Amino acid sequence: MKRTRREAEETRENILAVAEKLFLEHGVEGVALEVIAQAAGITRGAIQWHFQNKSGLLHALRDRMESPIGQLAERLQVDETVDSLGSLISETIVVISHIQLDPRRKQFCAYLLNFSLLGEPERQRAFERRLRASVVKVFEVAAQRGELSEHWTPELAGLAYCGLVLGLLEQWLRGEDQFDIAHDVSAVLRRFGASLSPTHHAQARRAAR
Structure with missing residues (x-):
């Protein structure tokens, strides 16, 4: 269980790092969740599991x-x-x-x-x-x-x-x-x-x- 929580936290931090990089490069409006997911090597569902939506990611x-x-x-x-x-x-x-x-x-x-x-x-x-x-x-x-x-x-x-x-x-x-x-x-x-x-x-x- 501890390993699962650690992996989930690592995935969350990776999503944030990738999203921030893409937002800085292309602007917030120009980056969809699908683009973030692809760049992070995960599914859109994984992003939604951690943040629900783009607004949650920004917060x-x-x-x-x-x-x-x-x-x-x-x-x-x-x-x-x-x-x-x-x-x-x-x-x-x-x-x-x-x-x-x-x-x-x-x-x-x-x-x-x-x-x-x-x-x-x-x-x-x-x-x-x-x-x-x-x-x-x-x-x-x-x-x-x-x-x-x-x-x-x-x-x-x-x-x-x-x-x-x-x-x-x-x-x-x-x-x-x-x-x-x-x-x-x-x-x-x-x-x-x-x-x-x-x-x-x-x-x-x-x-x-």
Whole structure:
């Protein structure tokens, strides 16, 4: 049974990888499930078993954007050498930079955003809640390690962090060109991260005296 579940997961990941590649190359509208199935070496029924339809496949690709943060939250639970806030910011910057470097990926992400907001907004909200939950777990570890200022709870820090990232990313995907998504947003996140540390607040109190 374990082997069957593992094989099913491997098939699912293969479908997602093949579908993403084809969508980037030909656009979402230009790729049918039959084309994905043929490229993946499986049947259309196998895709429908995993994702039901093309919409389910697109939502699954959108959900994968949360994976690096979720995996980081899991690593922090077992590895005390991993930098909590620094890794969170670095992982976020990697994802954002990856989108900026490939115009096709930017177009695809913009499509996913509009598709989710217009087609099934509740699933978009569910994705955002899962992302925020993963970020909050990272801040919980930071708080346990004494790396989060007492002025912030993990929940408030997670809410503010996700608001910054998702808000700026959405603006950029909708065509805002007055800031650089990788350079400027990276600077914003690093400054925000620094403002959360106990050291920052101690320095601010000394400066105010």
